[in-house]
Amino acid sequence: MDNREFYSKLIERYINVARKSSLEEFYGKGSEVKITNLNFGVTSKSVVVSMTIKLGEIINEQVMEKDMAELLLIQSFKFFLRGTEITTVVNWDI
Numbered sequence: 001m002d003n004r005e006f007y008s009k010l011i012e013r014y015i016n017v018a019r020k021s022s023l024e025e026f027y028g029k030g031s032e033v034k035i036t037n038l039n040f041g042v043t044s045k046s047v048v049v050s051m052t053i054k055l056g057e058i059i060n061e062q063v064m065e066k067d068m069a070e071l072l073l074i075q076s077f078k079f080f081l082r083g084t085e086i087t088t089v090v091n092w093d094i
Contacts, residue, residue, distance in 0.1 A: 003040070004037075004038040004039075004040070007038055007080060007081065008035040008037075008038055009035075010076075010080055011035055011049075011073065011076045011077075011080065012033060012034065012035050014072075014075075014076040014079065014080075015033045015069075015072045015073070015076060016032045016033055019072050019075070019076075022068070022072065023068070023072065024056060026068040027053060027055055027056055027068065028055060028056030028059070029056045029057045030054075030056035030057060031053065031054060031055055031056035032053075032054050033051055033052070033054075033069060033072070034051065034052045034093075035049060035050070035051050036050045036052055036091070037049075037050040038050075041085075044085070045083060045084050045085065046084060046085040046086070047081065047084055047085070047086060047087070048087045048088075048089065049073060049086060049087070049088050049089070050088075050089040050091070051069060051073070051088065051089070051090055051091070052090075052091045052092070052093050053066075053069050053090060053091070053092055053093065054093040054094070055092065055093070055094050059094055064092055066088065066090040069090060070086075070088050070090075073086060073088060074086060
């Protein structure tokens with residue numbers, strides 16, 4: 001398992017398990033986050049995170065905001081990749 005796969009699984013588990021109540025409160029019951037790709041910077045301490053948010057029961061334009069997912073992602077980076085600059089790409093799934 002390489003670093004990208006390791007950190008992808010770690011971040012997914014943190015968001016989908018430890019922060020499940022926050023995720024479901026915003027995106028609806030049954031929602032989950034899938035980290036599809038992590039690209040670490042070569043010359044700087046940065047990472048581009050591609051993620052897919054599978055919406056739960058609530059499916060409308062009001063919940064299709066990436067703010068909560070980015071907040072949960074930032075919180076996970078404080079634990080696992082402290083001091084890393086984050087750029088996110090968010091996709092949606094129903």
